[in-house]
Amino acid sequence: MTFSSFGLTDRLMQGIAATNYTTPTQIQQSAIPLAITGTDIIGCAQTGTGKTAAFVIPILHRLAEYDVAQGGFRPVRALILSPTRELAQQIEDTTRTLARFMRLRMCAIYGGVNMDAQTKQLKHGMDIVIATPGRLLDHMNRRSLDFSKLEVLVLDEADRMLDMGFIHDVKKIVGQTPPQRQTMLFSATMSPEIRTLTKQIQRTPEIIEVGERRKPAENVTQYFYSVPQAGKMDLLLHVLEKETMESVIVFSRTKYGADKISSRLERKGLKSVAIHSNRSQNQRQRALAGFKQGHFNILVATDVAARGIDVDNISHVINFDTPPAAEDYIHRIGRTGRADATGDALTFVARDEEQHVRKIERHIGKRLNVQRYPGFEFVKPETSEAYDDASTERPSQSRFRGHREGHQTSYHRQAPAPSGASGDGEKRFDRSSRSAPSNSRYGKSESSESRESSYGKRDFKRSSAPGGEGKNYSRFAKKSRSQSSW
Numbered sequence: 001m002t003f004s005s006f007g008l009t010d011r012l013m014q015g016i017a018a019t020n021y022t023t024p025t026q027i028q029q030s031a032i033p034l035a036i037t038g039t040d041i042i043g044c045a046q047t048g049t050g051k052t053a054a055f056v057i058p059i060l061h062r063l064a065e066y067d068v069a070q071g072g073f074r075p076v077r078a079l080i081l082s083p084t085r086e087l088a089q090q091i092e093d094t095t096r097t098l099a100r101f102m103r104l105r106m107c108a109i110y111g112g113v114n115m116d117a118q119t120k121q122l123k124h125g126m127d128i129v130i131a132t133p134g135r136l137l138d139h140m141n142r143r144s145l146d147f148s149k150l151e152v153l154v155l156d157e158a159d160r161m162l163d164m165g166f167i168h169d170v171k172k173i174v175g176q177t178p179p180q181r182q183t184m185l186f187s188a189t190m191s192p193e194i195r196t197l198t199k200q201i202q203r204t205p206e207i208i209e210v211g212e213r214r215k216p217a218e219n220v221t222q223y224f225y226s227v228p229q230a231g232k233m234d235l236l237l238h239v240l241e242k243e244t245m246e247s248v249i250v251f252s253r254t255k256y257g258a259d260k261i262s263s264r265l266e267r268k269g270l271k272s273v274a275i276h277s278n279r280s281q282n283q284r285q286r287a288l289a290g291f292k293q294g295h296f297n298i299l300v301a302t303d304v305a306a307r308g309i310d311v312d313n314i315s316h317v318i319n320f321d322t323p324p325a326a327e328d329y330i331h332r333i334g335r336t337g338r339a340d341a342t343g344d345a346l347t348f349v350a351r352d353e354e355q356h357v358r359k360i361e362r363h364i365g366k367r368l369n370v371q372r373y374p375g376f377e378f379v380k381p382e383t384s385e386a387y388d389d390a391s392t393e394r395p396s397q398s399r400f401r402g403h404r405e406g407h408q409t410s411y412h413r414q415a416p417a418p419s420g421a422s423g424d425g426e427k428r429f430d431r432s433s434r435s436a437p438s439n440s441r442y443g444k445s446e447s448s449e450s451r452e453s454s455y456g457k458r459d460f461k462r463s464s465a466p467g468g469e470g471k472n473y474s475r476f477a478k479k480s481r482s483q484s485s486w
């Protein structure tokens with residue numbers, strides 16, 4: 001099937017061609033023909049399947065009649081609701097790209113940025129508004145928006161919107177739109193709450209399901225590694241050293257943890273950036289842009305902040321913790337293997353997180369193999385400070401009194417293992433004995449304990465310290481890793 005078989009308008013077809021979309025993805029093949037007839041749709045599709053274009057293309061086709069260079073006020077014809085700012089931006093980007101040869105007006109409205117500037121923008125009139133529910137309601141309360149001429153409403157990632165407590169906001173917004181509108185709802189999961197919502201806001205919707213919705217994308221290979229909580233930071237560094245990675249997202253359950261992981265990586269000379277909801281919108285945008293442009297190859301993110309991140313070529317997702325909700329796991333690993341690319345998802349499993357793995361197993365209906373990372377063995381540090389350093393939970397006052405970020409991890413403090421000692425202990429204490437391969441990606445010198453980083457754009461190479469004390473970051477290690485059993 002090709003895009004030309006949908007009978008789309010010329011300017012839109014030019015936009016699709018210029019975006020380099022040649023073949024519609026599965027969700028696009030199912031959704032586009034239905035959506036252009038005005039039918040309400042429930043789309044069960046994971047992120048990375050091309051679902052954004054699946055609803056944006058029919059909207060643009062429908063709005064072609066307003067595709068004129070007319071200067072006056074234009075009422076909102078299409079509204080797309082998104083749970084997060086990042087996703088809203090992403091949708092806006094996709095819409096602008098596809099509509100680049102059309103003269104439609106559009107904008108994204110979300111919190112964390114100046115409201116007056118948005119009000120000014122809205123005064124000119126917008127054909128398409130992409131918005132997060134909270135900020136949109138603020139504008140509606142100020143009467144800077146009117147949806148009386150609205151034709152299409154989209155709820156993207158509706159399950160997340162409900163999880164984030166937006167249900168009342170969503171209902172209020174929907175209540176101010178014309179009942180004869182077309183409503184498309186996309187969700188990775190179909191909970192009873194989502195079913196109830198669809199009954200309330202849609203009319204005889206068609207359900208489109210892409211793949212088995214409980215299953216992670218097939219082009220993502222999954223690995224589960226057992227590691228004590230206190231050994232996770234060491235394992236992360238070990239993995240970054242061993243694997244060949246284009247760009248990596250490390251997921252942390254908490255904001256505190258995300259900051260901590262990022263600063264630990266920086267201290268080891270690995271350039272990274274953390275995004276979470278405590279960061280201002282500007283900081284988040286800058287971080288994401290830096291990651292997209294390759295200034296940072298490692299992004300540390302919380303679940304909420306990572307919503308809507310659409311970056312090509314994410315080779316690895318690393319779950320620093322095992323998410324307690326199986327849905328979050330599916331979403332996290334969906335950040336890699338997007339469109340037709342392949343990706344690896346590595347999940348660190350502490351003993352008390354094994355129950356979460358069982359939950360994921362039940363959710364996707366497959367047995368998962370939790371194994372040790374080859375060549376990694378965690379040696380419990382002698383001092384409590386070293387142990388604390390590896391924790392990503394916010395420290396309690398008493399236990400962590402006097403703890404400073406500057407403390408080093410265990411393995412740099414311990415005495416070298418006796419020569420001939422087996423296992424990883426030896427490797428970790430005697431890095432200098434390993435020669436760095438010429439194609440090393442993450443290679444870094446022992447002197448990189450300092451914050452200084454010589455990382456260039458998309459360049460994970462670091463020069464060896466004088467005397468050839470460079471650390472090995474072999475790209476061949478990956479081959480030796482055994483795959484999860486499913």
Ligand code: AMP
Nearest residue numbers: 021023024025047048049050051052339
């Ligand atoms: P989404 O699921 O909407 O987040 O899209 C995931 C990725 O797939 C994005 O980078 C899109 O640009 C890309 N994509 C969407 N549709 C197509 C297509 N028909 N051909 C190639 N790539 C696509």
